[in-house]
Amino acid sequence: xxxxxxxxxxxxxxxxxxxxxxxxxxxxGAFAAMAAGDTCYVSDNHAETTAxxxxxxSPGTAASPCRVxxxxxxxxxxxxxxxxxxxxxxxxxxNAINYGPGIAYVYGITFQAGSAGNAANLVFNTQTxxxxxxxxxxxxxxxxxxxxxxxxxxxxxxxxLLRLLNCTLVYGSTSxxxxxxxxxxxxxxSVALTxxxxxxxxxxxxxxxxxxxxxxxxxxxxxxxxGKTLFNVGTGCTRVDLExxxxxASVTLTTGTPTSQGGWRIRLDNCDSSSTNYKMTRHFYxxxxxxxxxxxxxxxxxxxxxxxxxxxxxxxNSKFYAPLTSPTMIAWLDTTGSKTVTVEVITxxxxxxxxxxxxxxxxxxxxGFPLSVLTSDRATNVLTxxxxxxxxxxxxxxxxxxxxxxxxxxxNFTTQLKGLVRVRVLLAKASTTMYVDPLITVS
Numbered sequence: 001x002x003x004x005x006x007x008x009x010x011x012x013x014x015x016x017x018x019x020x021x022x023x024x025x026x027x028x029g030a031f032a033a034m035a036a037g038d039t040c041y042v043s044d045n046h047a048e049t050t051a052x053x054x055x056x057x058s059p060g061t062a063a064s065p066c067r068v069x070x071x072x073x074x075x076x077x078x079x080x081x082x083x084x085x086x087x088x089x090x091x092x093x094x095n096a097i098n099y100g101p102g103i104a105y106v107y108g109i110t111f112q113a114g115s116a117g118n119a120a121n122l123v124f125n126t127q128t129x130x131x132x133x134x135x136x137x138x139x140x141x142x143x144x145x146x147x148x149x150x151x152x153x154x155x156x157x158x159x160x161l162l163r164l165l166n167c168t169l170v171y172g173s174t175s176x177x178x179x180x181x182x183x184x185x186x187x188x189x190s191v192a193l194t195x196x197x198x199x200x201x202x203x204x205x206x207x208x209x210x211x212x213x214x215x216x217x218x219x220x221x222x223x224x225x226x227g228k229t230l231f232n233v234g235t236g237c238t239r240v241d242l243e244x245x246x247x248x249a250s251v252t253l254t255t256g257t258p259t260s261q262g263g264w265r266i267r268l269d270n271c272d273s274s275s276t277n278y279k280m281t282r283h284f285y286x287x288x289x290x291x292x293x294x295x296x297x298x299x300x301x302x303x304x305x306x307x308x309x310x311x312x313x314x315x316x317n318s319k320f321y322a323p324l325t326s327p328t329m330i331a332w333l334d335t336t337g338s339k340t341v342t343v344e345v346i347t348x349x350x351x352x353x354x355x356x357x358x359x360x361x362x363x364x365x366x367x368g369f370p371l372s373v374l375t376s377d378r379a380t381n382v383l384t385x386x387x388x389x390x391x392x393x394x395x396x397x398x399x400x401x402x403x404x405x406x407x408x409x410x411x412n413f414t415t416q417l418k419g420l421v422r423v424r425v426l427l428a429k430a431s432t433t434m435y436v437d438p439l440i441t442v443s
Contacts, residue, residue: 001064006030007043007073020077027056027068027089031102037064042109043073044084053095058102062130070108084108085135094118094144099162103130110137114172119144124151124162124182134165139195145175148203152182161185170195179203180214180238190220200229200255204236204264214240222273226250233257233264233283240264245271258285261322278303280310280327287314287324287427292435297344298395301439307397309346310436314427320355320382323428329440331421333363341423342410344437345389346396349403353386355379356429359409364417377411378426 004017006024013029015022024030026048030040036059060066070087071080085108091097092115099122114120120142124131140147149169151162166188169178174196181204192198201224202214224230225248231240234256251273258264268281282289289312296307314324333339343359345352358378365373379386392408409425425436 001037001039002035003079004030004033004038004040005043006040006046008046008048009043020073026050028054030068031056031058031066034059034066036061036066039067039069041073041080042068042070042087044070044086044108045073046070046087046089046109048087048089049092050090051092051095053098054089054091055098055100056104057100058104058129058131060103062103065103065105065130065132068104068106068109088112090115090141091120094120096121096123099124099129099131101128105132105134106136107134108136110139112137112139112141114140114142114144114147117143119146121147122149124160128160130161130163132163132165133167136164136167137170138164138167139170140172140176143172143196145173147172147176149176149178151178151180151184163187164189168193171198172196174199177201177203181236183213185215186217186219188218190223192223193220197223197228199227200232202231202238202240204232204238214238215243216241216245217243218245220246221251222246222248224248224251228252229255231255231264231266233266234259236264238264240266242266242268242271244269247271247273249273253281254283258283261285261317267327276303276306278306278308282325282327284324285315286318286322287312289313289324289326292399294397294399295346295401295435296397297346297437297439298397300344300437308438310425310438312425312427312434312436314430314432314434316430318428318430318432320379320428323426326425326427326436326438329423329438331423331440331442332419333415333421333442334418336415336418338412338414339363339421340410340412340443341421342408342441342443343423343425344392344394344396344406344408344441345425346398346401346407346435347405347433348401349405350429350432350434351405352389352407352429352432352434353379354389355384355386356432357389357409357425357427357434359411360424360426361411361413362422363413363415364419364421365413365415367416370417370419373413375411375413376426377409 011023011025
């Protein structure tokens, strides 16, 4: 596997790239000289500027990715050992930077698209590309309101992936955006902490929604505060998972309405603008689930300090066969045999039937195999007249509820193997608010 050297100040794409003295001048030229598994060492002084569109195609494969590493060029001239983060690759005018096919790991480079008021995008749009960007910058270096970052391919046949590790995303106008239309992951890093903060950050893609999955873990989104919205869910279909992210105070999560059961599905876990560690949000076509600290069961769930419940608010779209579903609650069963799971719920002057709300349990009910069995206390089928769920007498702090109605959802089953039991609460009654104690009881 060969090493190729890249330095804009004295390099030329006509040179071999074999060392600093014969460095390539552009990353496109370096890729052209590379084969699968090769490494491109990029000078920490590299400042590549192209007055035209840039298309980057890596010769790397899944088995032998190429590496593109910003390094201190004053060190070992043959095998650099010190990474750096100061290299830049820029297009000017109305010219995009396109990341094409091939597999590459890129470290320490800032990519800047366009200049002045010209429309220029950063585009990861490939069916077969896998780009892993580590400690890099992605910047829309222009103020055009129509410019954006496009992550992922809209093709129905794709194995593409964009993964950002400790990267920064920067925008040049509040009207700019990011559109995700393929698998995308971001771990650490930040969005819009410098430059302009988009009014609405993420737009969906209508084509091939099953390809869309966005996962953000430990990302600083605090620039999005009052007057800013993270996701426009009125177009396209995307699954978004946010975990342990920093949010801006008073940011709006969504604008628009998911268009169907298969539309946008947003999950936030432990994401907040302050030091709380119990925040949770689910935003679906069938409704919303969030935490609530004003209404909670006595002796019920808490984060160790703050008692809480899950507030389930169904939309007009929630139905018997497509209900609003809570996050999964998990318990370990250390013995086999007959078990009963009970979940306590409360409403304001609404008595729920087993056709309107129920508990669903997934347990190991097959002897000799870890094959799960699903059971619930739901009404038998969609034509069955519901029966009121059992009245409960447990204590609740009822907050602003005018006429609290306490009920319990309970189901008995027989386990064949020790293991995890997974419990979900489902709300099928449309336009209804129900509070769930997420501390399940197993007896």
